[in-house]
Amino acid sequence: xxxxxxxxxxxxxxxxxxxxxxxxxxxxxxxxxxxxxxxxxxxxxxxxxxxxxxxxxxxxxxxxxxxxxxxxxxxxxxxxxxxxxxxxxxxxxxxxxxxxxxxxxxxxxxxxxxxxxxxxxxxxxxxxxxxxxxxxxxxxxxxxxxxxxxxxxxxxxxxxxxxxxxxxxxxxxxxxxxxxxxxxxxxxxxxxxxxxxxxxxxxxxxxxxxxxxxxxxxxxxxxxxxx
Amino acid sequence: xxxxxxxxxxxxxxxxxxxxxxxxxxxxxxxxxxxxxxxxxxxxxxxxxxxxxxxxxxxxxxxxxxxxxxxxxxxxxxxxxxxxxxxxxxxxxxxxxxxxxxxxxxxxxxxxxxxxxxxxxxxxxxxxxxxxxxxxxxxxxxxxxxxxxxxxxxxxxxxxxxxxxxxxxxxxxxxxxxxxxxxxxxxxxxxxxxxxxxxxxxxxxxxxxxxxxxxxxxxxxxxxxxxxxxxxxxxxxxxxxxxxxxxxxxxxxxxxxxxxxxxxxxxxxxxxxxxxxxxxxxxxxxxxxxxxxxxxxxxxxxxxxxxxxxxxxxxxxxxxxxxxxxxxxxxxxxxxxxxxxxxxxxxxxxxxxxxxxxxxxxxxxxxxxxxxxxx
Numbered sequence: 290x291x292x293x294x295x296x297x298x299x300x301x302x303x304x305x306x307x308x309x310x311x312x313x314x315x316x317x318x319x320x321x322x323x324x325x326x327x328x329x330x331x332x333x334x335x336x337x338x339x340x341x342x343x344x345x346x347x348x349x350x351x352x353x354x355x356x357x358x359x360x361x362x363x364x365x366x367x368x369x370x371x372x373x374x375x376x377x378x379x380x381x382x383x384x385x386x387x388x389x390x391x392x393x394x395x396x397x398x399x400x401x402x403x404x405x406x407x408x409x410x411x412x413x414x415x416x417x418x419x420x421x422x423x424x425x426x427x428x429x430x431x432x433x434x435x436x437x438x439x440x441x442x443x444x445x446x447x448x449x450x451x452x453x454x455x456x457x458x459x460x461x462x463x464x465x466x467x468x469x470x471x472x473x474x475x476x477x478x479x480x481x482x483x484x485x486x487x488x489x490x491x492x493x494x495x496x497x498x499x500x501x502x503x504x505x506x507x508x509x510x511x512x513x514x515x516x
Numbered sequence: 517x518x519x520x521x522x523x524x525x526x527x528x529x530x531x532x533x534x535x536x537x538x539x540x541x542x543x544x545x546x547x548x549x550x551x552x553x554x555x556x557x558x559x560x561x562x563x564x565x566x567x568x569x570x571x572x573x574x575x576x577x578x579x580x581x582x583x584x585x586x587x588x589x590x591x592x593x594x595x596x597x598x599x600x601x602x603x604x605x606x607x608x609x610x611x612x613x614x615x616x617x618x619x620x621x622x623x624x625x626x627x628x629x630x631x632x633x634x635x636x637x638x639x640x641x642x643x644x645x646x647x648x649x650x651x652x653x654x655x656x657x658x659x660x661x662x663x664x665x666x667x668x669x670x671x672x673x674x675x676x677x678x679x680x681x682x683x684x685x686x687x688x689x690x691x692x693x694x695x696x697x698x699x700x701x702x703x704x705x706x707x708x709x710x711x712x713x714x715x716x717x718x719x720x721x722x723x724x725x726x727x728x729x730x731x732x733x734x735x736x737x738x739x740x741x742x743x744x745x746x747x748x749x750x751x752x753x754x755x756x757x758x759x760x761x762x763x764x765x766x767x768x769x770x771x772x773x774x775x776x777x778x779x780x781x782x783x784x785x786x787x788x789x790x791x792x793x794x795x796x797x798x799x800x801x802x803x804x805x806x807x808x809x810x811x812x813x814x815x816x817x818x819x820x821x822x823x824x825x826x827x828x829x830x831x832x833x834x835x836x837x838x839x840x841x842x843x844x845x846x847x848x849x850x851x852x853x854x855x856x857x858x859x860x861x862x863x864x865x866x867x868x869x870x871x872x873x874x875x876x877x878x879x880x881x882x883x884x885x886x887x888x889x890x891x
Binding site: 309312315316318319320322323326327330338339340341342344 | 555557558559560561562563748850851853854855
């Protein structure tokens with residue numbers, strides 16, 4: 290069986306066939322980019338150039354607001370952890386990276402609290418199931434940060450205090466406050482979550498209330514780092 | 517040590533060789549290894565390597581070439597078990613040496629006037645000139661072709677000795693490509709030979725005293741104006757000789773890696789540096805043939821020669837020549853990062869069916885014009 294041969298006639302005028310005009314045009318484009326970026330970079334006016342590079346250690350790009358990252362434990366009004374050691378998160382965790390040892394809380398209104406709360410950030414697969422499973426809004430992954438590089442594996446295991454360091458007061462109503470908590474909350478309006486978001490700021494409390502402001506070490510604008 | 521004695525000539529030759537290698541070829545080739553990455557990055561809206569700083573000394577990342585050299589030195593010098601050891605060891609040297617040897621014929625500045633170094637010496641008044649050219653060869657350009665075509669042995673032997681199919685293929689491609697474009701290159705230079713009537717590079721350069729002169733049948737103009745087609749042909753062939761994109765068939769990074777696929781460490785570094793040395797050398801040949809060598813037009817030359825002491829004049833002109841060469845190196849990098857690569861058969865087609873006929877026509881037309889001008 291004969292193989293069909295299709296002869297393709299290349300389109301193109303003489304000026305296309307000698308390549309030179311197209312080569313000159315291409316060189317012009319690349320040279321224009323080079324000149325713009327080179328002199329812009331040399332004079333320190335990075336914003337005027339087309340350079341897309343982010344020089345990582347000096348410049349950082351902010352993660353998007355819904356980024357799942359490093360864990361934190363949220364706190365109550367008095368600075369205690371919101372966690373009631375219900376063991377939901379270690380149960381749901383597919384990587385078995387959460388360790389909780391519960392203990393009895395000295396606070397009469399709270400039944401349990403974690404004595405040990407450890408998360409191995411090296412084992413964590415950043416799926417976010419723990420934050421979804423939490424009934425108390427105690428564990429979150431919204432630090433807009435990632436697990437830090439460490440020299441020893443043990444340093445990647447965050448304990449309760451390290452997790453609480455990043456925690457702020459949640460606007461969610463604390464569960465486990467006993468029956469008729471709605472009525473009690475209604476009697477003390479300053480602890481209402483809405484009150485915390487008033488323009489005048491949160492009521493004076495022992496801990497800051499969560500806000501959606503950018504994290505403290507957010508990225509500097511590009512161009513500030515020394516070339 | 518008086519002028520003209522054997523000892524003087526030996527000392528002068530050694531000094532010129534040292535300058536050529538340590539002050540010109542090696543620094544520029546080394547900087548080009550960094551510049552290639554930095555310039556391509558700038559062309560592609562990136563920043564490129566900018567931080568191999570030595571303490572606070574950063575200098576936009578120029579020190580990257582030192583880091584590269586250090587890295588190459590500490591890498592394993594791997595020789596494949598089945599390789600031909602002797603040729604495998606020698607191939608990088610064979611690839612790098614021709615570029616260094618060819619540099620001997622390049623004139624890099626006006627003659628130094630021995631004994632009148634600190635006096636103002638107008639053109640032609642020099643009593644004891646020391647030509648800034650390592651070897652004054654009357655066969656000049658033939659020597660260039662003879663030696664630079666030896667570079668093909670480096671690639672071919674590397675491909676053969678590696679005992680690797682891909683390296684072999686790269687070596688074969690290198691030999692076919694370099695031989696094909698050698699022909700065009702020779703033909704392109706033949707035009708300059710006809711115009712200037714000599715093959716000696718410094719004699720060619722010294723005729724191009726004016727940038728563009730309409731007297732003397734253009735013979736005092738830069739080669740780019742007397743031989744524009746010759747320049748384009750030579751440029752194309754020279755890029756093909758250096759085996760870089762758009763003619764990087766022998767290396768073929770997306771497909772066969774090429775003749776140095778089995779090389780590592782400093783031996784790979786020699787291939788790498790050899791490539792950039794070839795760029796520098798071909799740029800300086802281009803400057804000599806088509807852009808007047810160290811000349812910047814009669815007006816500037818005469819003005820500087822009659823106002824500066826000789827040694828300063830020589831230094832200024834040599835620097836000016838260096839800038840010309842550097843611009844051409846940058847231009848070759850610009851081409852390498854702008855154009856897409858050819859296919860192997862397209863490369864042969866371009867070389868034999870397009871460039872060679874055009875170069876022959878160029879020679880014939882040039883000869884006819886010269887004949888007509890002299891009648």
